[in-house]
Amino acid sequence: MGAEAVTTHPGVLLVPFPAQGHVTPMLQLARALAAHGVAATVAVPDFIHRRISGGGCAAAACGGVALASIPSGIAEDGSGSDAAPGFAVIVHAMEHHMPAHLERMLTSPPRSRPPVACVVVDVLASWAVPVAARCGVPAVGFWPAMLASYRIVAAIPELIEKGLISESGTPISSSDSSDGDDEQQDAGDQMIRGLKILPAQVELRAGELPWLVGDSATQRSRFAFWLQNLHRARSFRWVLVNSFPGEAGVAAGDDVHRLARQSPQVLPVGPALLPGGTKHQQQQPPCGNNNDGKNPSMWRADSTCIGWLDAQRAGSVVYVSFGSWVGSIGPDKVRELALGLEATGRPFLWALKRDPSWRAGLPEDFAERVAAAGRGKLVDWAPQEDVLRHGAVGCYLTHCGWNSTLEAIRHGVPLLCYPVSGDQFINCAYITGPWGIGLRLAGGMTWGDVSGSIGRVMDDAGEGRRLREKVRALRERVVAAEARRAADRNVGSFVDEVRREHPLLMQIYCHHP
Template sequence: MGAEAIQPAVLLVPFPAQGHVTPMLHLARALAAHGVAATVAVPDFIHRRFAAATTGRATGATTDGCGGVELASIPSGIPLAESGKDAEPPGFGAIVHAMENHMPAHLERMLLTGFRGGRVASLVVDVLASWAVPVAERCGVPAAGFWPAMLASYRAVAAIPELLGKGIISESGTPAVESNHPDNDGNDDGQDKQVIRGLRILPGQLELSAKELPWLVGDSATQKARFAFWLQTLRRARAFRSVLVNSFPAEASSNTASADDDVGVQGPRVLPVGPLMLAAGGNAERAKCEGGETRSSQENPSMWQADETCIRWLDAQPAGSVVYVSFGSWVGSIGHDKIRDLALGLESTGRPFLWALKDDPSWRAGLPCGYAERVAGRGKLVDWAPQDDVLAHEAVRCYLTHCGWNSTVEAIHHGVRMLCCPVSGDQFINCAYITRVWEVGLRLGSVISRDGVRDCIERIMDGAEGTRLKERMEALRQRVVTAEAWCLAQGNVASFVDEIKREHPLLMQIYNIL
């Protein structure tokens, strides 16, 4: 048989966090459905946690049970004691050190040795895992990017050179122009917002403050380190010919710049594939486009063991009565005072609530004394919830969220209104879209109070404002889950795979010569 008859092998490298690995797995399944042998390569500490959290999985190169996608483990150099199933995931600094200093040599051996019947035809790299780009260049393997967040946040990051050139941010990435923009939804005429809007990277109504740019995380030293990380990422991303973006038509169309335009003067081709990333891909519209079957979210590996009693508890609640609260898998604690006021606000509503709250002192020490016992029956606290199943449940009406992109997309997919409490990173851009552009949710102020939490929940759950949010959410959801959106995303994936297949025979000849 000729090289053309062999499925080209594609290796996908996510940034090692749950919010990045999950959409990368969805992308791998979409690629596999178009005739490539897809493998997702994760660091060993992620692989071990997947194996521990998912029954029936072995260690080593394992099949994830969906469309022939495999999981491969890359040694990270992080000691087992620091990355066992009961330990917290490594911090950002430890992960960056592993990616830059330990993992490249192991990835290079994988690319040169080949697997699944042949050499690797293409590498798909999470933009935040740019450490893999120089490895691909050394091995002569074409590399494409994957951005697991919304297109708007990608444009904001890609605009860093222009923000520097116009003096909007300093060389360390901090705002060079002070903003009076408040953390709530008040009016403001801060100069930095006007300049950012003028760059055409975000819609005018976003009114994003320079203090809310994605790389401004932590204290000043942390911000400086993260900005250096982003500058290095941008330099490496120049090698991408294409970037697959976890975006959808309703998001892309609300940008001032077209989704089909290059990002930057010599930017890569941008291919939105968001509709294929929705939840576990279990969508009736998918069948209309490609005749595929729906899947259960149980087929998605997780770094944490979800508390399955959540669904039984929800089954006992009236339809549209529950407030679901979660700050995601990798957000630092919002502080004991905010946790306390949030807890008291939820209690004061008198409504049933499900709160996915890490069983960790940095989070739970902020709860009022005896809180869990006091709200038992009406309020349920769990360490980790099966989020997609929770948001799909008819009992859930409101989602109090940190506005992580995966969480945002899942809420839109299931038509659940949002109460936004962004913490860091791209969450501020996501929140601005939710509250200002799409108008499908409300934002808590930066000062969380019991009364503020109660009042916002009441506004979302009932009354004229709740009805308006429901109507806006349903209109947005219809634009996201339509067969047309699915087919557009499928067309982008097909175009990307066709390019790989065209180059595959030539690559095989080069490898054979070498």
């Protein structure tokens, strides 16, 4: 009996980048793999493991998925703050502290789990690639965002070679004009369209490339990080992408041919990661108390907002959230956003961390005033899936993180976009371009812009009606049974390859006592 159980469950270890937006889709991928007979273990740094260990997936088995903790060397500050470690701190831990612990995990797996036949590595957690190589375990990539952003990142060597970006990643103007800002923007537009990396209707400006984050020193550091990840990713034969085939409205084959020279085989698997999608997933046991497929969160959600939504009219509420990773949009913009929400006269639910850096700029007694008037509710963190599926929500003002974008599509909620950094600008370009399911916040973050843009999205006719029709149509493409089956076949093909390429390891499984 033991031999048969292990034979049908090869071990796969999944290593996400340690941020909520990366851990969530990696857990979803682990469940999809487990549904195909894989003993999946998601290995997260200890500081994340502590935060989510109270959820259903902390059990020894969660729909066939285990959660393992890797010592990171990052000490808690003891303040009880929800603040996550900074980017530089995380990168140092990944490069200098976690590899030795992962190596022990690969060479000495728990007796309750089979030997690791493959490591699935978040492309941004490429520190795990050389560790897997030292242990003789093949590694494949996982890209938790849309394929378009992967294509842009994979094209970095070509962009440098053609002189379109510098060795530090900044766009290079093709003109000697003194008007630097306009010049750089024009160069960026020409770069994206000239190389045909993205469809012509996708508009991405120079300053919106995903590695252009922060000041010049931060940008150089981030770009070096991207280059290192690309170098290590050359060894991947496969990259599983958390997106859907034909995301840009073109044939799936056309999505692949523009990747970098030594590109791996790309498999879109996004629809297979949606909760309760395929027959394989429906056969899995529930995840502890988490039987609706939700993933544990690093932050405690305030579920009182669902009761508040219950009291609102259908389609009347503006939901506002800028995610968990990037940080505050700044005091001035927080103030303008608060005033703009109030000026709409519409009910709103705003997920805003109770942290001085996030709430700085709120007008005095704002939360109490709008709550007393029944006009709005502020929470530290919202159960976002429950919020977006609620019939009262008619608009989502978002930073355009990929997980948030997919959740909005899945529940048919039109978007008002205010991207902040990274791949959010690419996601926004698709939302407002080829997909037509949202608008970009007009003008900027002033109270008038906020109020006017919300009115356009929530208009019962005209523009608002068109957005709702578009998002419903895209929803059918993404969550339809056909899309899920196609993505599930991709997952199955990958699992078959894991089994096929490791016959010696499978023989060890078969003779395991």
